[in-house]
Amino acid sequence: METTESILYGSSRTKSRRGRRMDHVVLTPERLLDILKHIIACLTWLTIGLFTTKGLWEGTWGLIPLVLACTLGSNKDLIRARSLMIGGLLGLAHLTVSIYTCMTWLMIWLTMEVIVSIGKIQNRKVVIILASLLYPCLLLIGRRLAFPVITYISYSILSSSTLSLFIVGSEILLEKDRVWKPDECLVLLAASGLLVAGIFDNLILGVSISRVFLWLLVLSVGLLGGPVWGIMAGCVACLITSSHYYGYFYLLGGALSGVLVIVKGSNLLIIVVGVILLLMGGQFSVFGLEMILATLLLPVILKKAQIFKYSIPSAVPLERSEIKALELRERIDGFANTLAELSKVFSGLPVKETDIEKRKLADLIESIASKSCQNCLHQQLCWRESFILTYGNLSELLLDLETKTSTETMISKANRWCIRPRELVETVIYLWERKGQDLVWQKRLAESKNVVANQLSGLAAVVGDLGCQLDILERDQRSADIIASELKRKNIMVESLECSRFEHGLAVCLTVKRRNNSCLENEVRNIVSRATGTNMIVERHTCREEACDIYLVPKYLYEVDIFVKRKPATGYTLCGDSFGLASLLRGRQLISLSDGMGVGPEAALQSNTVVTFIEKFLSLNVCSKEALKLVNSVCFLSAERESFATVDLALIDKYTGELSICKLGSAPTFVKRGKRVVSLSSEAIPVGMLSTLNVIERKCFLYQGDLIVMVSDGVLIEGHKVTSDSNWLEKHLERNFGSPQELGESILAMLPDDNKDDITVLITQIKLA
Amino acid sequence: MSVQVVKEGTTLIAKIAGDLDMVTGSQLKKEVDQRWDEYEKLNCLVLDLSQVNFTDSTGLGSILGRYKKVKSRDGRMVIVGAKGDVKDDLDIAGILRLCENENKEKGE
Numbered sequence: 001m002e003t004t005e006s007i008l009y010g011s012s013r014t015k016s017r018r019g020r021r022m023d024h025v026v027l028t029p030e031r032l033l034d035i036l037k038h039i040i041a042c043l044t045w046l047t048i049g050l051f052t053t054k055g056l057w058e059g060t061w062g063l064i065p066l067v068l069a070c071t072l073g074s075n076k077d078l079i080r081a082r083s084l085m086i087g088g089l090l091g092l093a094h095l096t097v098s099i100y101t102c103m104t105w106l107m108i109w110l111t112m113e114v115i116v117s118i119g120k121i122q123n124r125k126v127v128i129i130l131a132s133l134l135y136p137c138l139l140l141i142g143r144r145l146a147f148p149v150i151t152y153i154s155y156s157i158l159s160s161s162t163l164s165l166f167i168v169g170s171e172i173l174l175e176k177d178r179v180w181k182p183d184e185c186l187v188l189l190a191a192s193g194l195l196v197a198g199i200f201d202n203l204i205l206g207v208s209i210s211r212v213f214l215w216l217l218v219l220s221v222g223l224l225g226g227p228v229w230g231i232m233a234g235c236v237a238c239l240i241t242s243s244h245y246y247g248y249f250y251l252l253g254g255a256l257s258g259v260l261v262i263v264k265g266s267n268l269l270i271i272v273v274g275v276i277l278l279l280m281g282g283q284f285s286v287f288g289l290e291m292i293l294a295t296l297l298l299p300v301i302l303k304k305a306q307i308f309k310y311s312i313p314s315a316v317p318l319e320r321s322e323i324k325a326l327e328l329r330e331r332i333d334g335f336a337n338t339l340a341e342l343s344k345v346f347s348g349l350p351v352k353e354t355d356i357e358k359r360k361l362a363d364l365i366e367s368i369a370s371k372s373c374q375n376c377l378h379q380q381l382c383w384r385e386s387f388i389l390t391y392g393n394l395s396e397l398l399l400d401l402e403t404k405t406s407t408e409t410m411i412s413k414a415n416r417w418c419i420r421p422r423e424l425v426e427t428v429i430y431l432w433e434r435k436g437q438d439l440v441w442q443k444r445l446a447e448s449k450n451v452v453a454n455q456l457s458g459l460a461a462v463v464g465d466l467g468c469q470l471d472i473l474e475r476d477q478r479s480a481d482i483i484a485s486e487l488k489r490k491n492i493m494v495e496s497l498e499c500s501r502f503e504h505g506l507a508v509c510l511t512v513k514r515r516n517n518s519c520l521e522n523e524v525r526n527i528v529s530r531a532t533g534t535n536m537i538v539e540r541h542t543c544r545e546e547a548c549d550i551y552l553v554p555k556y557l558y559e560v561d562i563f564v565k566r567k568p569a570t571g572y573t574l575c576g577d578s579f580g581l582a583s584l585l586r587g588r589q590l591i592s593l594s595d596g597m598g599v600g601p602e603a604a605l606q607s608n609t610v611v612t613f614i615e616k617f618l619s620l621n622v623c624s625k626e627a628l629k630l631v632n633s634v635c636f637l638s639a640e641r642e643s644f645a646t647v648d649l650a651l652i653d654k655y656t657g658e659l660s661i662c663k664l665g666s667a668p669t670f671v672k673r674g675k676r677v678v679s680l681s682s683e684a685i686p687v688g689m690l691s692t693l694n695v696i697e698r699k700c701f702l703y704q705g706d707l708i709v710m711v712s713d714g715v716l717i718e719g720h721k722v723t724s725d726s727n728w729l730e731k732h733l734e735r736n737f738g739s740p741q742e743l744g745e746s747i748l749a750m751l752p753d754d755n756k757d758d759i760t761v762l763i764t765q766i767k768l769a
Numbered sequence: 770m771s772v773q774v775v776k777e778g779t780t781l782i783a784k785i786a787g788d789l790d791m792v793t794g795s796q797l798k799k800e801v802d803q804r805w806d807e808y809e810k811l812n813c814l815v816l817d818l819s820q821v822n823f824t825d826s827t828g829l830g831s832i833l834g835r836y837k838k839v840k841s842r843d844g845r846m847v848i849v850g851a852k853g854d855v856k857d858d859l860d861i862a863g864i865l866r867l868c869e870n871e872n873k874e875k876g877e
Contacts, residue, residue: 433809595826596826597826597827597829597830598791598825598826598827598830599791599827603826643830644830644833646826646862664863665829665861665862665863666861667861668861681860681861682861682862682863683863683866684863685833685862685863685864685866685867686833686862686863689830689833689834689836689837690837713825713826713858713861717823717825717854720854726853726854726857756790756825757825757826
């Protein structure tokens, strides 16, 4: 720390054997300004000493000068510490006009000098014991009173506890870059209250300085910490003044200032209240004046106290961004609900199939009558005079059609009551088939509606999930501000910074300016780790020309070791199997394997589409089930011809080791722990074949060393050819293997060289990070 | 390898012999679709896989494709005679489960 002396004399000062000597004094305007600043600081501390001795005389809170002096002294700022003691001495002399009191003060000063020189304030026990002994002595000598022992003990307890409060408070204050606990805040409030109350309480033009400072304390705490802390400060002020007359105003002022944080121009409002009180006359007018004075001083205090803003815990009103997040969530929820409703509308649209069933007979008979009997000579006879008989005969004919009676039999039957039986039967068959075609198309339409309904339902679930994500990713503005101030202190320019909380801790997303064209990834990681008290890792990192985007999360508990190898079917250069490995945000590891129908480029295209879409959807935080349903819909709608792809999807949570697996028409997956092997079979059809999909998600927890073995069906088929054992892979896995690579190579070594189907082996091992 | 398709009333029976792979799968598709489209009255497809010893993903695709076609006419598909690995493959692909449902419905 640069002392006043070094500032005064500068670096050009040299030391001789005879003592200190000033060789070259260079007094630049900047140096003069520094000197002036230090003089003002010394005078300020002198004034504080002068005022606080009043408290010292009247109550234990007057021990502040000793604590402050020791604190300053421990920071090697003896000039200020001594200024304070001089101020205290003058104040005491003025107040008591007693040589004994002054001598006691000098004794305290000496104590301070001893404490500072021998071991500083860190040894708080020494200071507290000394204070508890000295303070009653001071009162005893100064007031020339003979104390009974019990009074002496009481004063000792009071002085030691008050001093402890101040020492603890000063230590908390020094840790301004962290969020204080509520009890620490209360200690600070109590210490601040005692400090303010200890101020020399002479009235200047009828205005109490200590009450102005109390007002300042209450208003500034309310504005920084919100209404709850404002009220707490009001309570402290109330207790200190011991006056219900002012107490209500302090409480109200604390609450108001807290509430008014979000209202611009709140200071003006307090001034208006002060003016009203001023105009009321009597005690109120003085109080109003004190309020106005405190409000006018408030900006200066607030400017200095901003560094403590984010150390005050909770009870802070919502930041505007958080309010916006809530609004956004409501909108997203609304959107999701709308999509769900739309989905219901689509799936609930009437399908005419049932209507056809009901009206089929009547419609058909009417159509047959109008088409076949329109120009018949017997129309009048059949449809007017023998309507019931004709209707019954035609119904019977249609029944024959349904029971697959031959055309000739139908004609011979119709010949009994119709003059043109062949023409009639042909018409009946034609119209029946046409209605059948209608039915097919209506079924297709219904199926398309179902697809759209499913798509909308899936989309609604996705959007709903996004809304829930806003809950999970709760913004943490306080951490963001602490990190921002720490980065600023280290001269790192931050373009944007967002902190959010998820189930495993804090996620920090920030953009920082590059320094000397180099990325500050490691430096930022270290600073954020220190500021948050968590070992953070960089999960995403993108370097741009001038700035870098960095995404940090707490360090994972597990990491994965992956081995993958694939081989196309003999005669093909492109493998029809595709795999996807992606480290998703917030510690999720995606492992997917897809086997496209057939071999070669078409199969590769199909499987690659599936793998790509899965990764895209999961990157957007869509859950596995919904992602697979959406992929199925995409494949089903896009497939011009029959094609499908199997899916093996595994998601590993690297914080907990939780594995979730979804299998669609794929070969079994094996989970190996030691020599124990568990086989997980598929329970659903592959994607792209049907419009609907029933996805079953299975979950389990993995431990260090566990292996997940995924293979395409080609591996099982080709291995079966060699071993003639359908369970060959499961038996093979029961052996011991050192690493995924060793296991993978051993599996591939068992397969023939000329494989008809594509082969892919994907092995993942989980281990401690 | 061969695919024989026979029509019996409203049922179409496809008997497959050999490996059900890309070649047989295409043949199955061609033969079955042609007959299925020809007769509108057909409402049931029976796939006899008793003489099939191997099936790959293309073969499974051709079976699923026929299932899709049959369902579009509100028809039924029944798989008979599947055994060993072929049955396992059909099970893994979820096809047997679809057909088992059909069998249940049929039983009802």
